[in-house]
Amino acid sequence: MPEAMRLVTWNINSLRLRLPLLEKLTTHLLPDVVCLQETKVPDPLFPAEALRELGYEHLHYRGMKGYNGVAILSRHPLEPLPDMPDWCDKEDCRHVAAMVHTPQGSVEVHDFYIPAGGDEPDPDINPKFAHKLAFVDEITDWFSARSSARTVLVGDLNIAPLEHDVWSHKQLLKIVSHTPPETQRLGRLLDTGFVDAMRHFVPPEEKLYTWWSYRNRDWQKSDRGRRLDHIWVTPDLVPELSGMMVIREARDWASPSDHVPVMLDLSPP
């Protein structure tokens, strides 16, 4: 029986700056597929050669100068999904999608970087927050008009939906990433036909974070984290879920991202 297909998602917060950390991650975990967000590199400057040397021959990426940027790295052949919408007509490089053909079967992979939304949780006075809500609404409409199979949706969704996805539910209810307009919308997106694969492994009453602000002196001691990064799968893949790990120690690597990688294993039945 073939081994599991291993997938990692990570908001790397500058791919070029953190190539050594990506190498550390991939040599230890040997993922088949890596989905990155906030690559912050325009396509002509994408470090494709360095990634091929890490074993990722098959690449699909979309980046721009300074901000955003997403990438799918694969050891196995991939085909970019054609005719993807330009969400909110901004051409801001927040989504790539591909069919990945692994020895364990083909899966459709969607890699998202949902807008952070600024500080003020009022769409009438904060256009960034309005953009965030509109972005989630658009992708929700798109997935609900479509029947997804063997699909994995990952990325920095910039929303911590459950009470124990944040260090203090009460204190964060008015903080962007955990407000009811956001968490309700993320629930609607999930309900288009996905299962929260991280919570398949960790019960909802248990704290689970993937991001700790740079602004905390001692992130481990205060542990004021949030679960902003997610891995969702369609129900047909649930019987194949065989492992999940939040790579918490990556928050302590030299010059870390403020997000840590999340790993999922899918094993054929």
Place this chain on the structure above:
DNA sequence: ATGGTTGGAATCCAA
């Protein structure tokens, strides 16, 4: 209530 840090580009913006 406030400020705390980081990356990329440009002397500030986004997170």
